[in-house]
Amino acid sequence: MPVNDLPPPAIVRAIPPATPTLIWQQLPALPEGAGVAGAFIGVLGDALFIAGGASFPEGPASGVDGKQFTAQVQLLSPDAAGQLRWRKAAHLKLPRPAGYGAAVPDKHGLILIGGRDRTTCFADVTRIRLGPDGTLATEPLPPLPVPLANFSAARLDDLLLVAGGQETPDGAATRHCFTLDLTVAGARWQSLPAWPGAPRLMAMGMALGREFVLISGKNPQPGRPTETLTDAYALQPATRSWRRLTDVGRPVEPAVPVMAATGVALDGHRLLVLGGGAYQYLARTEELAAQLQAARAQGASTAEIAALAQGRATLVHPGFQREVRLYDARTDRWQCVGLLPMARPPVNTTAVHWRGAFVLPTGEILPATRTPAIWQATLAP
Secondary structure, three states, X not given: OOEOOOOOOOOOOOOOOOOOOEEEEEEOOOOOOOOOEOOEEEEEOOEEEEXXXXXXXXXXXXXXXXXXXXXXXXXXXXXOOOOEEEEOOOXXXXXXXOEOOEEEEEOOEEEEEOOEOOOXXXXXXXXXXXXXXXXXXXXXXXXXXXXXXXXXXEEEOOEEEEEOOEOOOOOOEEOOEEEEEOOOOOOOOEEOOOOOOOOEEOXXXXXXXXXXXXXXXXXXXXXXXEEEOOOEEEEEOOOOEEEEEOOOOOEOOOOOOOOOOEEEEOOOOEEEEEEEOOHHHHHHHHHHHHHHHHHHHOOOOHHHHHHHHHHHHOEOOOOOEEEEEEEEOOOOEEEEEEEOOOXXXXXXXXXXXXXXXXXXXXXXXXXXXXXXXXXXXXEOO
Protein backbone atom coordinates (compact mmCIF):
# COMPACT_ATOMS: atom_id res chain seq x y z
CA MET A 1 0.00 0.00 0.00
CA PRO A 2 1.16 3.59 -0.58
CA VAL A 3 2.61 5.10 2.55
CA ASN A 4 3.19 8.67 3.53
CA ASP A 5 5.27 9.31 6.64
CA LEU A 6 5.93 12.92 5.70
CA PRO A 7 4.83 15.65 8.12
CA PRO A 8 2.38 18.27 6.86
CA PRO A 9 4.00 20.77 4.49
CA ALA A 10 3.90 23.47 7.16
CA ILE A 11 2.86 24.05 10.75
CA VAL A 12 -0.36 25.94 11.28
CA ARG A 13 -0.32 28.36 14.19
CA ALA A 14 -3.14 30.13 16.00
CA ILE A 15 -4.50 33.15 14.15
CA PRO A 16 -3.72 36.39 16.00
CA PRO A 17 -6.52 38.93 16.50
CA ALA A 18 -7.08 41.86 14.14
CA THR A 19 -5.83 40.07 11.03
CA PRO A 20 -7.48 40.01 7.58
CA THR A 21 -10.35 37.55 7.21
CA LEU A 22 -10.95 36.23 3.71
CA ILE A 23 -14.33 35.17 2.33
CA TRP A 24 -13.91 32.63 -0.47
CA GLN A 25 -16.23 31.57 -3.26
CA GLN A 26 -15.85 29.68 -6.52
CA LEU A 27 -16.26 31.35 -9.88
CA PRO A 28 -17.08 29.47 -13.10
CA ALA A 29 -14.36 26.87 -13.70
CA LEU A 30 -12.38 26.71 -16.91
CA PRO A 31 -14.82 25.14 -19.37
CA GLU A 32 -12.45 22.73 -21.08
CA GLY A 33 -9.77 20.37 -19.87
CA ALA A 34 -8.37 19.98 -16.38
CA GLY A 35 -6.69 23.36 -16.11
CA VAL A 36 -3.14 24.54 -16.70
CA ALA A 37 -0.07 25.45 -14.69
CA GLY A 38 2.33 28.25 -15.48
CA ALA A 39 -0.25 30.23 -17.46
CA PHE A 40 0.01 33.93 -18.24
CA ILE A 41 -2.68 35.36 -15.96
CA GLY A 42 -3.90 38.93 -15.59
CA VAL A 43 -6.76 41.33 -16.22
CA LEU A 44 -7.47 42.54 -19.75
CA GLY A 45 -10.20 45.16 -19.96
CA ASP A 46 -13.01 43.83 -17.77
CA ALA A 47 -11.95 40.21 -18.24
CA LEU A 48 -9.85 37.73 -16.32
CA PHE A 49 -7.18 36.64 -18.83
CA ILE A 50 -5.70 33.11 -18.77
CA ALA A 51 -3.40 32.17 -21.62
CA GLY A 52 -0.86 29.49 -22.37
CA GLY A 53 0.52 27.22 -19.70
CA ALA A 54 1.12 23.48 -19.58
CA SER A 55 -0.94 20.40 -18.79
CA PHE A 56 -0.91 16.62 -19.10
CA PRO A 57 -3.89 15.81 -21.36
CA GLU A 58 -3.20 12.07 -21.15
CA GLY A 59 -2.94 12.13 -17.35
CA PRO A 60 -0.11 12.17 -14.79
CA ALA A 61 1.09 8.70 -15.79
CA SER A 62 2.23 10.08 -19.16
CA GLY A 63 5.25 11.59 -17.41
CA VAL A 64 7.49 14.33 -18.79
CA ASP A 65 6.79 13.29 -22.37
CA GLY A 66 3.09 13.89 -21.81
CA LYS A 67 3.53 17.55 -20.85
CA GLN A 68 1.97 19.79 -23.46
CA PHE A 69 2.00 23.58 -23.78
CA THR A 70 -0.87 25.59 -25.21
CA ALA A 71 -1.30 28.96 -26.91
CA GLN A 72 -5.02 29.18 -26.07
CA VAL A 73 -6.41 32.40 -24.57
CA GLN A 74 -9.53 32.25 -22.39
CA LEU A 75 -11.39 35.25 -20.98
CA LEU A 76 -13.88 35.34 -18.11
CA SER A 77 -16.09 38.43 -18.15
CA PRO A 78 -19.66 39.51 -17.38
CA ASP A 79 -22.26 39.15 -20.11
CA ALA A 80 -25.08 41.63 -20.78
CA ALA A 81 -26.96 40.27 -17.76
CA GLY A 82 -23.93 40.55 -15.49
CA GLN A 83 -23.28 36.81 -15.40
CA LEU A 84 -19.67 35.69 -15.65
CA ARG A 85 -19.04 33.68 -18.81
CA TRP A 86 -15.94 32.14 -20.37
CA ARG A 87 -15.19 32.93 -23.96
CA LYS A 88 -12.51 31.88 -26.37
CA ALA A 89 -12.10 32.00 -30.11
CA ALA A 90 -9.70 30.61 -32.66
CA HIS A 91 -8.19 34.07 -33.19
CA LEU A 92 -7.52 34.51 -29.45
CA LYS A 93 -4.14 32.82 -29.18
CA LEU A 94 -0.63 33.57 -28.06
CA PRO A 95 1.96 33.75 -30.86
CA ARG A 96 3.12 30.25 -29.82
CA PRO A 97 2.50 27.70 -27.06
CA ALA A 98 4.29 28.87 -23.92
CA GLY A 99 4.10 29.02 -20.15
CA TYR A 100 6.04 29.80 -16.98
CA GLY A 101 6.59 33.43 -17.95
CA ALA A 102 4.79 36.45 -16.49
CA ALA A 103 1.87 38.74 -17.29
CA VAL A 104 2.37 42.17 -15.75
CA PRO A 105 -0.35 44.87 -15.61
CA ASP A 106 0.09 47.80 -17.99
CA LYS A 107 -1.82 51.06 -18.38
CA HIS A 108 -3.21 49.81 -21.67
CA GLY A 109 -3.50 46.07 -21.05
CA LEU A 110 -0.90 43.48 -20.11
CA ILE A 111 2.78 42.92 -20.78
CA LEU A 112 3.72 39.28 -21.39
CA ILE A 113 7.33 38.44 -20.54
CA GLY A 114 9.48 35.41 -21.37
CA GLY A 115 8.36 31.86 -20.68
CA ARG A 116 9.17 28.49 -22.21
CA ASP A 117 7.92 25.45 -24.05
CA ARG A 118 9.21 21.87 -23.69
CA THR A 119 12.64 22.62 -25.15
CA THR A 120 13.30 26.37 -25.16
CA CYS A 121 13.06 29.45 -22.96
CA PHE A 122 12.05 32.74 -24.58
CA ALA A 123 13.19 36.37 -24.28
CA ASP A 124 10.08 37.88 -25.92
CA VAL A 125 8.30 40.82 -24.29
CA THR A 126 4.94 41.85 -25.75
CA ARG A 127 2.34 44.43 -24.78
CA ILE A 128 -1.19 43.20 -25.50
CA ARG A 129 -4.63 44.79 -25.39
CA LEU A 130 -8.08 43.71 -26.48
CA GLY A 131 -9.09 45.49 -29.66
CA PRO A 132 -12.61 46.81 -30.39
CA ASP A 133 -13.22 43.84 -32.68
CA GLY A 134 -12.36 41.35 -29.94
CA THR A 135 -8.94 40.48 -31.30
CA LEU A 136 -5.65 40.77 -29.44
CA ALA A 137 -3.62 43.78 -30.48
CA THR A 138 0.08 43.21 -29.84
CA GLU A 139 3.11 45.48 -29.65
CA PRO A 140 6.63 44.09 -29.31
CA LEU A 141 8.76 45.57 -26.55
CA PRO A 142 12.52 45.18 -26.10
CA PRO A 143 13.33 41.52 -25.44
CA LEU A 144 14.96 40.37 -22.24
CA PRO A 145 18.77 40.30 -22.32
CA VAL A 146 18.57 36.50 -21.99
CA PRO A 147 15.75 33.97 -22.39
CA LEU A 148 14.06 33.26 -19.06
CA ALA A 149 11.33 31.14 -17.47
CA ASN A 150 10.22 30.58 -13.88
CA PHE A 151 11.33 34.08 -12.90
CA SER A 152 9.61 36.72 -10.77
CA ALA A 153 8.28 39.93 -12.31
CA ALA A 154 6.33 43.03 -11.35
CA ARG A 155 5.60 46.56 -12.47
CA LEU A 156 6.57 49.37 -10.09
CA ASP A 157 5.17 52.63 -11.45
CA ASP A 158 6.69 52.75 -14.96
CA LEU A 159 9.43 50.21 -14.33
CA LEU A 160 9.26 46.54 -15.26
CA LEU A 161 11.33 44.36 -12.94
CA VAL A 162 12.44 40.76 -13.52
CA ALA A 163 14.44 38.64 -11.06
CA GLY A 164 15.82 35.11 -11.01
CA GLY A 165 14.58 32.32 -13.25
CA GLN A 166 16.43 29.97 -15.58
CA GLU A 167 17.71 30.35 -19.13
CA THR A 168 16.88 26.81 -20.28
CA PRO A 169 14.04 24.49 -19.20
CA ASP A 170 16.42 22.29 -17.18
CA GLY A 171 18.98 25.01 -16.49
CA ALA A 172 20.41 26.32 -13.25
CA ALA A 173 18.72 29.06 -11.26
CA THR A 174 20.08 32.54 -11.87
CA ARG A 175 20.62 35.79 -9.99
CA HIS A 176 19.54 37.95 -12.91
CA CYS A 177 17.90 41.25 -12.06
CA PHE A 178 16.71 43.39 -14.97
CA THR A 179 14.64 46.55 -15.27
CA LEU A 180 12.97 48.33 -18.21
CA ASP A 181 11.77 51.95 -18.08
CA LEU A 182 8.49 52.06 -20.00
CA THR A 183 8.56 55.87 -20.27
CA VAL A 184 11.76 56.04 -22.30
CA ALA A 185 11.42 55.59 -26.04
CA GLY A 186 13.92 53.08 -27.34
CA ALA A 187 14.87 51.98 -23.83
CA ARG A 188 16.59 48.65 -23.31
CA TRP A 189 16.64 46.38 -20.32
CA GLN A 190 19.23 47.36 -17.73
CA SER A 191 20.93 45.13 -15.16
CA LEU A 192 20.59 45.89 -11.46
CA PRO A 193 22.65 44.41 -8.63
CA ALA A 194 21.36 41.01 -7.55
CA TRP A 195 19.97 40.35 -4.09
CA PRO A 196 22.57 39.06 -1.60
CA GLY A 197 21.10 35.56 -1.39
CA ALA A 198 21.21 32.37 -3.45
CA PRO A 199 20.16 32.08 -7.10
CA ARG A 200 16.51 31.12 -7.38
CA LEU A 201 13.58 30.22 -9.55
CA MET A 202 9.88 29.90 -8.71
CA ALA A 203 10.22 32.75 -6.21
CA MET A 204 7.34 35.12 -5.55
CA GLY A 205 7.87 38.72 -6.63
CA MET A 206 5.57 41.73 -6.40
CA ALA A 207 5.47 45.48 -5.95
CA LEU A 208 4.86 46.55 -2.35
CA GLY A 209 4.71 50.29 -1.82
CA ARG A 210 7.83 51.76 -3.42
CA GLU A 211 9.75 48.48 -3.39
CA PHE A 212 9.97 45.21 -5.28
CA VAL A 213 9.93 42.23 -2.94
CA LEU A 214 11.39 38.81 -3.76
CA ILE A 215 10.29 35.92 -1.55
CA SER A 216 11.51 32.32 -1.20
CA GLY A 217 11.97 30.13 -4.31
CA LYS A 218 14.25 27.18 -4.84
CA ASN A 219 17.77 26.61 -6.12
CA PRO A 220 18.25 23.25 -7.89
CA GLN A 221 21.87 22.16 -7.68
CA PRO A 222 23.16 19.33 -9.94
CA GLY A 223 24.47 16.48 -7.84
CA ARG A 224 23.25 18.05 -4.59
CA PRO A 225 19.88 18.41 -2.85
CA THR A 226 17.69 21.26 -4.07
CA GLU A 227 18.06 24.29 -1.82
CA THR A 228 14.57 25.38 -0.75
CA LEU A 229 14.75 29.01 0.28
CA THR A 230 13.06 30.87 3.12
CA ASP A 231 14.74 34.26 2.70
CA ALA A 232 13.11 37.42 1.37
CA TYR A 233 14.43 40.74 0.07
CA ALA A 234 13.20 44.19 -0.93
CA LEU A 235 14.68 46.24 -3.78
CA GLN A 236 14.56 50.03 -4.00
CA PRO A 237 15.09 50.68 -7.72
CA ALA A 238 15.96 54.35 -7.18
CA THR A 239 18.96 53.46 -5.03
CA ARG A 240 19.65 50.10 -6.74
CA SER A 241 19.92 48.55 -3.28
CA TRP A 242 18.45 45.47 -1.61
CA ARG A 243 17.62 44.91 2.04
CA ARG A 244 16.90 41.60 3.70
CA LEU A 245 13.48 40.97 5.19
CA THR A 246 12.55 38.51 7.91
CA ASP A 247 12.50 34.92 6.69
CA VAL A 248 9.07 33.64 5.68
CA GLY A 249 6.99 32.53 8.67
CA ARG A 250 9.02 34.13 11.43
CA PRO A 251 8.62 34.84 14.26
CA VAL A 252 5.44 32.74 14.65
CA GLU A 253 6.66 29.72 12.67
CA PRO A 254 10.04 28.23 11.90
CA ALA A 255 11.30 29.67 8.61
CA VAL A 256 9.36 27.97 5.80
CA PRO A 257 9.98 27.75 2.03
CA VAL A 258 7.02 28.82 -0.12
CA MET A 259 8.48 28.24 -3.57
CA ALA A 260 5.98 28.22 -6.44
CA ALA A 261 3.47 30.13 -4.28
CA THR A 262 1.52 33.16 -5.42
CA GLY A 263 0.20 36.16 -3.52
CA VAL A 264 -1.24 39.66 -3.62
CA ALA A 265 -0.50 43.03 -2.07
CA LEU A 266 -3.28 44.25 0.20
CA ASP A 267 -1.96 47.81 0.36
CA GLY A 268 1.40 49.61 0.35
CA HIS A 269 2.83 47.65 3.28
CA ARG A 270 0.99 44.31 3.58
CA LEU A 271 0.99 41.28 1.33
CA LEU A 272 -0.48 37.78 1.42
CA VAL A 273 1.33 34.60 0.36
CA LEU A 274 -1.09 31.87 -0.69
CA GLY A 275 0.15 28.32 -0.15
CA GLY A 276 3.53 27.08 -1.36
CA GLY A 277 5.38 24.01 -2.54
CA ALA A 278 5.72 20.67 -0.73
CA TYR A 279 9.33 21.18 0.28
CA GLN A 280 9.50 18.19 2.63
CA TYR A 281 8.26 15.85 -0.10
CA LEU A 282 10.85 17.27 -2.49
CA ALA A 283 13.64 16.68 0.02
CA ARG A 284 12.48 13.09 0.69
CA THR A 285 12.20 12.15 -2.98
CA GLU A 286 15.67 13.52 -3.68
CA GLU A 287 17.05 11.67 -0.65
CA LEU A 288 15.55 8.37 -1.80
CA ALA A 289 16.79 8.93 -5.37
CA ALA A 290 20.32 9.56 -4.06
CA GLN A 291 20.20 6.40 -1.94
CA LEU A 292 19.05 4.37 -4.94
CA GLN A 293 21.80 5.80 -7.14
CA ALA A 294 24.45 5.10 -4.49
CA ALA A 295 23.22 1.54 -4.00
CA ARG A 296 23.50 0.82 -7.70
CA ALA A 297 26.96 2.39 -7.88
CA GLN A 298 28.13 0.32 -4.92
CA GLY A 299 26.85 -2.96 -6.37
CA ALA A 300 24.12 -3.53 -3.79
CA SER A 301 22.05 -6.66 -4.04
CA THR A 302 19.02 -6.87 -6.27
CA ALA A 303 16.79 -7.12 -3.19
CA GLU A 304 18.28 -3.97 -1.63
CA ILE A 305 17.89 -2.01 -4.84
CA ALA A 306 14.32 -3.25 -5.28
CA ALA A 307 13.45 -2.23 -1.71
CA LEU A 308 14.82 1.30 -2.24
CA ALA A 309 12.99 1.61 -5.57
CA GLN A 310 9.76 0.43 -3.95
CA GLY A 311 10.13 2.95 -1.13
CA ARG A 312 10.54 5.75 -3.61
CA ALA A 313 7.65 4.58 -5.79
CA THR A 314 5.20 4.34 -2.88
CA LEU A 315 5.94 7.75 -1.36
CA VAL A 316 2.66 9.66 -1.51
CA HIS A 317 2.63 13.36 -2.32
CA PRO A 318 0.90 15.20 0.55
CA GLY A 319 -0.38 18.07 -1.56
CA PHE A 320 0.78 21.66 -1.38
CA GLN A 321 0.61 24.06 1.52
CA ARG A 322 -2.78 25.50 2.51
CA GLU A 323 -1.49 28.29 4.74
CA VAL A 324 -2.26 31.93 4.00
CA ARG A 325 0.56 34.06 5.41
CA LEU A 326 0.57 37.80 5.93
CA TYR A 327 3.72 39.92 5.79
CA ASP A 328 3.63 43.45 7.21
CA ALA A 329 6.54 45.65 6.14
CA ARG A 330 5.91 48.08 9.00
CA THR A 331 6.84 45.44 11.58
CA ASP A 332 8.86 43.12 9.29
CA ARG A 333 6.90 40.17 10.68
CA TRP A 334 5.01 37.22 9.24
CA GLN A 335 1.96 35.48 10.61
CA CYS A 336 -0.40 32.75 9.48
CA VAL A 337 -3.88 34.24 9.02
CA GLY A 338 -5.83 31.24 7.77
CA LEU A 339 -6.05 28.35 5.33
CA LEU A 340 -6.96 28.16 1.70
CA PRO A 341 -10.46 26.69 1.29
CA MET A 342 -9.66 23.96 -1.22
CA ALA A 343 -8.47 20.49 -0.19
CA ARG A 344 -5.81 20.56 -2.92
CA PRO A 345 -4.34 24.08 -3.15
CA PRO A 346 -2.67 25.11 -6.40
CA VAL A 347 0.88 26.26 -7.07
CA ASN A 348 2.43 27.58 -10.31
CA THR A 349 -0.42 30.02 -10.77
CA THR A 350 -0.83 33.79 -10.34
CA ALA A 351 -3.31 35.53 -8.06
CA VAL A 352 -4.63 38.84 -9.40
CA HIS A 353 -6.87 41.67 -8.23
CA TRP A 354 -10.12 41.70 -10.22
CA ARG A 355 -13.58 43.24 -9.71
CA GLY A 356 -12.94 44.39 -6.14
CA ALA A 357 -11.52 41.04 -4.98
CA PHE A 358 -8.60 38.84 -5.80
CA VAL A 359 -8.72 35.65 -7.81
CA LEU A 360 -6.71 32.43 -7.42
CA PRO A 361 -7.15 30.60 -10.74
CA THR A 362 -6.29 27.10 -12.02
CA GLY A 363 -2.74 25.76 -11.39
CA GLU A 364 -0.99 22.56 -10.29
CA ILE A 365 -2.51 20.62 -7.37
CA LEU A 366 -0.28 17.52 -7.50
CA PRO A 367 2.67 16.64 -9.72
CA ALA A 368 1.38 16.51 -13.32
CA THR A 369 -2.18 17.24 -12.09
CA ARG A 370 -4.01 20.51 -12.77
CA THR A 371 -7.28 22.04 -11.61
CA PRO A 372 -9.82 24.05 -13.63
CA ALA A 373 -11.19 25.67 -10.44
CA ILE A 374 -11.24 29.47 -10.13
CA TRP A 375 -11.46 30.86 -6.59
CA GLN A 376 -12.21 34.41 -5.51
CA ALA A 377 -11.51 35.99 -2.13
CA THR A 378 -12.79 39.21 -0.61
CA LEU A 379 -11.79 40.82 2.66
CA ALA A 380 -14.45 40.58 5.34
CA PRO A 381 -15.77 44.00 6.36
